Amino acid sequence: MxxxxxxxxxxxxxxxxxxxxxxxxxxxxxxxxxxxxxxxxxxxxxxxxxxxxxxxxxxxxxxxxxxxxxVGKDGIVSHPPPTSLHGSPKQKLKSSIQRSIRNSILSTYPLITPHIDEVLPKKSSLELVKLPDRVSLYVIDGHPIVYQQDNNGVLLPHLKLVHRFPQCFPTIRIDRGAIRFVLSGATLMAPGLTSPGGRLPIPVPNEGVDEDGHWSRELEKGEPVVVMAEGKEEAAAVGVLVMGTKDIKEKGKGPVMEEAHYLGDGLWRLSVE
Incomplete structure (x- = not known):
């Protein structure tokens, strides 16, 4: 997408x-x-x-x-002049649908549980914005929360939500050399994660991120993941793995994430206020 x-x-x-x-x-x-x-x-x-x-x-x-x-001033292939992503007018959702989305967020990202009332305030209503390519974006009080492609797709956190609660989502980390590729929308390849600057999960009993940026369990193909970047504090991208992290370590090559929501893309720039 x-x-x-x-x-x-x-x-x-x-x-x-x-x-x-x-x-x-x-x-x-x-x-x-x-x-x-x-x-x-x-x-x-x-x-x-x-x-x-x-x-x-x-x-x-x-x-x-x-x-x-x-190309940019440095000769690197970059984005064309920014294009606007236009969504449908916001639609209020039924209470039953809001509860379903809330439960799905909690089950997919359990570490966000202590913050769920801040993410989805009880006195506010979750709204739907329909985007091109059958993408549904869910917003609340003018803040983008999660999105999904097709109605049965996995709920993925908007990067602005990730930046608010960075410790609540499974992560991998790319090295410095891979940053420009990810921020250009290119397919994320395994070498950007297996090099010294990259980070892949190291299984430990307690779920979360250690001091070196390793997630605490192996992630499977099809799971959502946040992409951090070497030397940067905020996440660079969000997407779904097309190869599990254990396989990434063993093979060391091949595509890891083919489509992602990344800093500066249309979803990032979309105004939902």
């Missing part, structure tokens, strides 16, 4: 092809040298590619075969 498509727009190609180029380029430095894990050679781009730099004037003519790649 990429709520903002980073740096790459292709007019006539399907979503799968767009996603393919996004994964290749997001967060990488365009250069004249060979392509590596952190760079992408300009000569490997399609012939019809247009590289758009900050402040650059571009024509609005339609070219169905053109690949537009937006």
């Amino acid at each position: 990429p709520l903002v498509v980073p740096g790459v727009t292709i007019d006539n190609m399907g979503g799968d092809k767009t996603q393919e180029w996004m994964n290749k380029l997001a967060g990488k430095l365009l250069c004249d040298g060979p392509s590596t894990e952190t760079t992408f050679c300009k000569t490997d781009l399609p012939q019809t590619t247009r590289v758009i730099e900050p402040g650059m004037m571009v024509t609005r003519d339609f070219n169905p075969d053109r690949l537009n790649v937006h």
Whole structure:
């Protein structure tokens, strides 16, 4: 559920092809040298590619075969000019639905139990905002709380809720080198977690986070997780694991999280007041 498509727009190609180029380029430095894990050679781009730099004037003519790649001042593929995410008007939910969501939050994230009345004040009403791609965002008193894709999807915490209660959610930590990729919407890969700057769970009896940032139990494929970043205090992303943490340790490669809500994306910028 990429709520903002980073740096790459292709007019006539399907979503799968767009996603393919996004994964290749997001967060990488365009250069004249060979392509590596952190760079992408300009000569490997399609012939019809247009590289758009900050402040650059571009024509609005339609070219169905053109690949537009937006880069920052440092030459790294970045977000295109911000696009707004628009949701439906807020809808008040029935009491039974509010209770169901409350119970789901408590069962999925038990460490938030001591704070649940602060998260969901009893005198306030939970409201629904419908977003593109069948995403439902639940808000209360103008604060985004959780969201889910499809009605039967797992409830994921909005990053603004995570920043308020950072110790209440399962976490993994990426190294410094992976930060720009995650914040560009690229697929999170295992090496960003298994390097010295990364952190994966170390099972201990009491659930929570230790002083070194290790979560206390192994996380399974399909579980929600918060992505912390080396050297940063606040979480960078939230998503669902496509590989369990035990497998990440054993294999050391492959995708870990393919779609995420991350700092600066459309969901982060959406105003729900």
